[in-house]
Amino acid sequence: MSDTKTPLELPPARPTTWSVDRLPWHELERTSVADDEMLFYMVATASFVEITTDLYTNNLLDHYRGAPPLLEWLVRHWQPEELQHGVALRRYVETVWPAFPWEEAYNAFFAEYAALCNESALEPSHSGEMAARCIVETGTSSYYTMLRERSPEPLLKTIAGHIRNDEVGHYKYFYHAFLHYAREEKSSRRQTMGALWRRIREANGEDAYVAFRHVHAFHTHRPEHVDEDYRAFRRNLDEALQKHFPFEMAVRMTLKPLELPAWAERTSTALLTPLARRFVAS
Numbered sequence: 001m002s003d004t005k006t007p008l009e010l011p012p013a014r015p016t017t018w019s020v021d022r023l024p025w026h027e028l029e030r031t032s033v034a035d036d037e038m039l040f041y042m043v044a045t046a047s048f049v050e051i052t053t054d055l056y057t058n059n060l061l062d063h064y065r066g067a068p069p070l071l072e073w074l075v076r077h078w079q080p081e082e083l084q085h086g087v088a089l090r091r092y093v094e095t096v097w098p099a100f101p102w103e104e105a106y107n108a109f110f111a112e113y114a115a116l117c118n119e120s121a122l123e124p125s126h127s128g129e130m131a132a133r134c135i136v137e138t139g140t141s142s143y144y145t146m147l148r149e150r151s152p153e154p155l156l157k158t159i160a161g162h163i164r165n166d167e168v169g170h171y172k173y174f175y176h177a178f179l180h181y182a183r184e185e186k187s188s189r190r191q192t193m194g195a196l197w198r199r200i201r202e203a204n205g206e207d208a209y210v211a212f213r214h215v216h217a218f219h220t221h222r223p224e225h226v227d228e229d230y231r232a233f234r235r236n237l238d239e240a241l242q243k244h245f246p247f248e249m250a251v252r253m254t255l256k257p258l259e260l261p262a263w264a265e266r267t268s269t270a271l272l273t274p275l276a277r278r279f280v281a282s
């Protein structure tokens with residue numbers, strides 16, 4: 001058996017196809033969205049989390065320091081795109097809801113969130129962390145698909161569509177790197193399933209709640225009502241999830257790193273899609 005490592009080769013990076021300044025801001029139909037509290041929270045909380053990408057990039061870079069092509073993609077494509085998502089969403093919030101002090105609320109959020117992020121651990125193996133990144137990108141691409149469908153406002157639809165496409169692109173790239181490392185490390189389906197499951201369990205809504213709490217405090221000035229308002233937001237969000245969340249796509253993307261035979265993937269998708277829908281509703 002040879003110990004020689006096959007160098008990581010990645011496909012050419014997908015060029016970024018949009019920029020914040022080139023978005024058609026003049027087409028924004030403010031009146032169709034200004035009173036939509038649910039969209040306000042969806043966009044503002046997402047802007048906080050996206051713009052904070054820097055915070056968790058360094059440990060990821062460190063984990064893959066022996067893989068220059070991946071490092072280069074992370075630094076030159078993935079990170080700037082994630083940041084751009086935050087910048088576009090921030091500008092949308094500041095344009096549609098100018099009374100909301102974005103900067104001040106963000107600083108309060110950051111102080112708490114930074115402490116949480118430092119505790120988050122990466123999967124020890126390279127293939128495991130790539131599988132876990134696939135879960136994160138599955139979550140974000142599904143979220144922006146839902147936001148795009150839920151928005152009655154055309155510019156927000158456009159922005160959510162761009163971000164969604166970027167997130168799907170990130171998924172594909174991470175998946176490509178996953179395949180390489182899974183071969184190199186001879187990782188079993190069981191190990192991959194463990195990595196996928198651990199990252200799914202981490203997505204327990206804590207990040208979303210922290211972001212909501214800070215957005216809420218500066219938006220309503222009645223922080224004592226945060227829990228009751230969060231419950232109302234979650235009820236509305238669950239309704240939007242049932243209507244607009246791409247369950248089948250999310251299940252397919254989640255299963256892909258398991259590299260199941262085609263028939264098993266089809267059967268599992270058919271079985272798990274209604275379960276995922278029911279899980280969200282519970």
Ligand SMILES: [Fe+2]
Nearest residue numbers: 050082085140
């Ligand atoms: Fe993003």
Ligand SMILES: [Fe+2]
Nearest residue numbers: 137140167170
């Ligand atoms: Fe992403």
